[in-house]
Amino acid sequence: MKFTDGYWMVREGVHPEHPAEVHDVVVSDDALTVYAPVRRIEHRGDTLNRALVTVTYSSPLEGVIRVRVEGHTGRPDPGPRFDLRTPDRIPVQIEVDDDAAVLTSGDLSVRVHRDRWHVDFEAGGRVLTSSPHKGIGLVATDAGERYVHEQLTLGVGEHVFGLGERFGPFVKNGQVVDIWNADGGTSSEQAYKNVPFYLTDRGYGVLVNHTGRVSFEVASEVVSRTQFSVPGQVLEYLVVHGPAPADVLRRYTALTGRPARVPDWSFGLWLSTSFTTDYDEATVTRFVDGMAERGIPLSVFHFDCFWMREFHWTDFRWDPRTFPDPEGMLARLHDKGLRVCVWINPYIAQRSPLFAEGAEKGYLVRRPDGSVWQWDMWQAGMALVDFTNPDATRWYTEHLRRVLDMGVDTVKTDFGERIPTDVVWHDGSDPERMHNWYAQLYNRAVFDLLVRERGEGEAVVFARAATAGGQQLPVHWGGDCWSTFEAMAESLRGGLSLSLSGFGYWSHDIGGFEGTPDPEVFKRWLAFGLLSSHSRLHGSSSYRVPWAFDEEAVEVARRFTRLKLSLMPYLARLADTAHAEGLPMMRPMLLEHPDDLTAATLDRQYMLGDALLVAPVFSADGTVDVYVPEGVWTDLLSGERLEGPRWYRQTHPATSLPLLVRPGSVLPVGAHDDSPEHDHADGVLLRVVEPVDGRTVRVVVPRGGDARGLAPAVFEVRRAGDRVTVEAHDTPGAWRVEVLAGGRTSGVVDVPAGGTSTEVAVS
Structure with missing residues (x-):
């Protein structure tokens, strides 16, 4: 939601107030609370007839800082709330002097400057992002609405990603995003899966801890800041440190939960x-x-x-x-x-025999007058199951x-x-x-x-x-x-x-x-x-x-x-x-190549895990542009070698697409291609692609089928000069090795059941 009219003015009917200075600091064992009036206090009379913003800093997880901004706090919180998985207590370091108050959790610190309102989030000796002057705002409108907003700065060249399953531009800079689930298809700004969490390529992410509507102005209302706002008088958000994007996701999913195992x-x-x-x-x-x-x-x-x-x-x-x-x-x-x-679906149509039963027992969502909420969209007289x-x-x-x-x-x-x-x-x-x-x-x-x-x-x-x-x-x-x-x-x-x-x-x-x-x-x-x-x-x-x-x-x-x-x-x-660990199977290039400036913003190709690059073809004639990061990559389907970093334009038949194996990878390939349910380690082929001299790669192959639940097979693959050595641990059955290096293949070397090692010459 936008509150300003350009950079200098506010919109008509909008009345924001912003912390002006730190008046008082209160320290507890694990939190730092700052009281910030919306005007500078020069004498006692300045304490009258003005708001006092309360900002509390704490840590729910090492490397994560929670910020809670409050205006009036008298309204009870009925929920719901995100189910954050936090330890009982996270040890933090707090230092306060005449210039600043600093709270540190792990490798992330928040520094609150005392003479004026300015807050820095720091890690590794640099500022990741800041809450600047007028970053925090308590907003009242002529319509009687109240909002709280925060603005966090964006650096030169910093990109914002995430905010759920959004079908518009992959990089969110310049966009206005409302976190509000909607059945809007994939061709609009609406989304089915709205997540009030973003991460950037500067080494941090931000979760706004509010289950309802959150309005994001990503480098749009103020082009050098990300603004987020919620209705009411309380805003809580968490800054999650990386430093790499994958580290941000590990910490974020440690807080919000990780995917269950699937069969x-x-x-x-x-x-x-x-x-x-x-x-x-x-x-x-x-x-x-x-x-x-x-x-x-x-x-x-x-x-x-x-x-x-x-x-x-x-x-x-x-x-x-x-x-x-x-x-x-x-x-x-x-x-x-x-x-x-x-x-x-979670709806009960009026003609369903469950409708009358659910209405009688109070299982269907009701309007304030006690009647069952219904409408005719989707199914006639449709009601909604009350899962609370x-x-x-x-x-x-x-x-x-x-x-x-x-x-x-x-x-x-x-x-x-x-x-x-x-x-x-x-x-x-x-x-x-x-x-x-x-x-x-x-x-x-x-x-x-x-x-x-x-x-x-x-x-x-x-x-x-x-x-x-x-x-x-x-x-x-x-x-x-x-x-x-x-x-x-x-x-x-x-x-x-x-x-x-x-x-x-x-x-x-x-x-x-x-x-x-x-x-x-x-x-x-x-x-x-x-x-x-x-x-x-x-x-x-x-x-x-x-x-x-x-x-x-x-x-x-x-x-x-x-x-x-x-x-x-x-x-x-x-x-x-x-x-x-909370890392996705399908990974934006950013996750696997965080230091590659070209890879960071790509949205027509992705990494399937850490070893495979997939570039879908979006044209009838098979033309596709694929960016290849540094190193010599090998096409899994054709055997072609592509050296990066550089772009390639290729033409593929319908039976093909760029599917590139990362150099230095060991790709385990199964002995079966007719079912996903089998012991994946039995007869597995280890395809060693462009191995790096002196480097050891550990390969874990989970079991499957009747062997699911047993310890995985583990292989250690090491190249030393013109030899590749593979050692197996806890491996069932036979297994195989193939080395691809310099455009040549060793051919497949079979290791019988019970074999614990083999050595393959590199051509």
Whole structure:
């Protein structure tokens, strides 16, 4: 929200007040509280008839500083609040003298200057960002509204990233961003997943600790600052130090939660009925058998909305006209080796038999007059489940449990963005702050049920809406996009922004959702989708089976599905890293190349983990520009060597795209390409690419299939001159090694079961 009229003036009807100086400093064991009047105090009379801003600095985690700005504090806080995972106490150092008050947590300090209002956040002997004069503001309007804002400075050349899954420019400088979940598709400034967290390439990130609307003016209201504001009289934010962007994400996800583990089968290909298409068991069987006949491995089949009767969503009952034997059908799909997913949402249509029951028991969200909140968007007379009521949550999940008991394996938790604010919640939550937070309660209810029911300590949903902390409940997909190259590119921008907002996994509708893609769009999107963390074929009014487009689409689907499955030893390790450290599987170039100024702003290519660079093709003729960072990179598909740093313009057939292996990497490739569920270490091939002399690379290969849960296989690969030595630890079965160096390959060296080491000559 903008409060100024240019740089010098404020907008009509807006009355801001800003801290002018530090009047008093109070120190406790672990906090520094500053009292700052909005006018300089020259004599006692200056203490009358003016506001006093209270600013408290503390640390919820080492290397993180919490800032709480308060005007009036008498209004109770009804919540909801982000569930931050903080230790009981973080030791801090506090120093106060006549010039400044300084609080230090780990390697991050906040310095409050006493003679005038100016606050610096410092690390490594330099200022990362500052709250300058008029940075903090308590704002009143003629309409009776109150806001608090903060402005943090941006340095020359500093870029801002994140703020959730945003489909506009990847670099957020110059943008106005409202953190407010909306069902707006992927072609506007609105977003399904709004996260009040940004990071910059200067070594820090900022989380605004407010679940409701947060307005960001990123180098827009004041072009050298990022402003954020919230309604009310209290603003809390946290400055998270890196120093590298990956370190910022590690600390941020330590606070807000890290992604849960997901089952291996979720990394395989998902196929959907699509949304409004006609389908029954015969249609589903034809699709499933068609994939098998064409050699395209399929892992999950998804039933979209119309598995239930129209006007009944959500009642958790299969449409008996179309699916008269759901249990039998599910068993038959399981016999084909498939998992099954079904669509749900958190709304109860008036015709659903659950509506009257939910209304009677108080399980549906109500208006202030006590009536059930309803509207006719989406489904006639639709109401909303009140997940702030534990009994309502149990009621909803018990009905869903019946579907799981039939044999359904996972759930697509659609919607959750259009949450009203003219309502009363069971637990008294602030309606404005519940708007974004609702998705967390909804997805948490379903995710926890799946974990309990499956008893494996892991689960997967396919969710659309989220906010900060939503990364704990994977997987999320990008929402409703058009079937064009432009929409494919905007989808990628959304995924990259989400990955810099703490989310470890991300997917999208291959080929686009709205409309029907032409064959070239579909084939190029297939390659991109199957080099994403999760891969789903889904559309709105048309089927997405590859043979509906052309025979080459079948070849592309088969090639890239099998390629992805062969990379399961690598992908499983990336998933473990996402769970343990909070680093995403799909990584903007910035994360892996933080010192490369060209890589920092790229949004048409990405790193799949630390070793693979993926550059999707966004053109029908196959032309693609790819930036190659420093070193000699090797194309995994063609074997071509590309030396960076420099740009390359290439032309690729539909069966290819730039897929480059980082020099010095050891890429584990599996012995299977027909399923994601197997022991990834058994028969694994270690592809040693451009090894660096004198460097040791440790390779961890998680187990899978029946061996999942056992200790991973660990290899240590070291080059010394013209020899590469590989030592294995806890490795089951046989394994293999291939060295690619200087454009030559050693060929594959087989190591039999029980072998603990091998040595390979470098040509």
